[in-house]
Amino acid sequence: MRSTREATTQTICDCDDCLAYKLTVHIQRTATTQQAAKHHEEAAVEGWTDLEGRDYCPGCPPTVPVDGHDHEGLWAVVDDLPAA
Template sequence: MRSIRAASTQTICDCADCPSYALTAHLQRSADQAERHHQANARDGWTDVEGRDYCPGCPTDRPEDEHDHAGAWDEALA
């Protein structure tokens, strides 16, 4: 789920019960700030499937019981 406000852009993983989110704060909002936020998420391993966002720990090609939030984040941020 994406939330774009005057001072921030936030993406929350759309997988059920997933606590992962990405947040970018803005001191002064520009027209392309939200797009840059989503491009940075993609580089970090987030996926966008038909307008729904999933963190690196929630690969859309694997069942929910195989998701590994902590391990995937460790790999994505290494």
């Protein structure tokens, strides 16, 4: 699901078991459609998929059955960081 507001655009993974999201903050005000298009382009580069108006994070490709999705994979990099 994607929502665009005056200063932000957010996409939430449409896979029911996934908590992944992508947030873009718009510092310079432009038209809402321009903001949404830029956000969608950036999401696609990062591996997000838009299939028939539904958005899926890189860990939940729509071509793979739900039991094959990697809901934890997006956070593995953060979890594996050494303690400061």
